[in-house]
Amino acid sequence: MATNTIKPITNQPRTNAPRAIMPEPVAVPEPEPTPPPAPKPPRAARPAAQPRVAASWSVFTLLERVTRVDGLFREGLPVRFLPHLLFIMFLTLVYIGNTHYATRMNRSIQKLKLETEDLRADYTTLSSDYMEASKQSEVARKVAAYGLVESSSPPFRITVPAGHIDEAKLEEVPLLTADSVIAMTARAKADSVRRAAERVTTDSNAAVTEAAPPAPIDVDVIEPATPEPSSNRSAPRRNERKR
Incomplete structure (x- = not known):
């Protein structure tokens, strides 16, 4: 560093010079004390601030703002018209009960209708079956006189042995x-x-002890009529039936 710079004097050097005489302080009279101010009346305590609830918008709050019904309750209108309200509620309950009863009755009617249709269909089927059976039995009764x-x-089922079969003999059988x-x-x-x-x-005088012996089943009592010569057209069909 450079040494030729001026350094500040930290301590004033003492000199043999006379000191300056300071005059004595003059006592200033003290002012009279002022009276203390009157105390202020105490303020009323503020109510504690309630915590704010986050505002939530809803239909009910909007409806409450639009329709003010506090005046109606103040005048006592609900109590005045209470009999009318009860009568309207009674009519509403009667309407609900009647609707429920009508619905149940309609369902039961539909169920009975379906059951009736089923029974009618069964009756039609059975009557047709009985009619067909009666017609068939009537035809059988009428043709019984002809031996049919x-x-x-x-x-x-006819089993034909293997080998040559004479068709002329088969026609006779x-x-x-x-x-x-x-x-x-x-x-x-x-x-x-x-x-x-x-x-x-x-033999009216003789007692019948036993009946006539029955004819054998496999023998035809009434001799069959001589078969007419069949045409060549019906012969193949008859052979097919025999086979």
């Missing part, structure tokens, strides 16, 4: 079925009853 029996079972067997049995029973009746009329 109603077909109630499929024809017999009568075609036996369950219906024809039943017809032969009925004719045999009728013949046996007729013979027994003739025997009783011829």
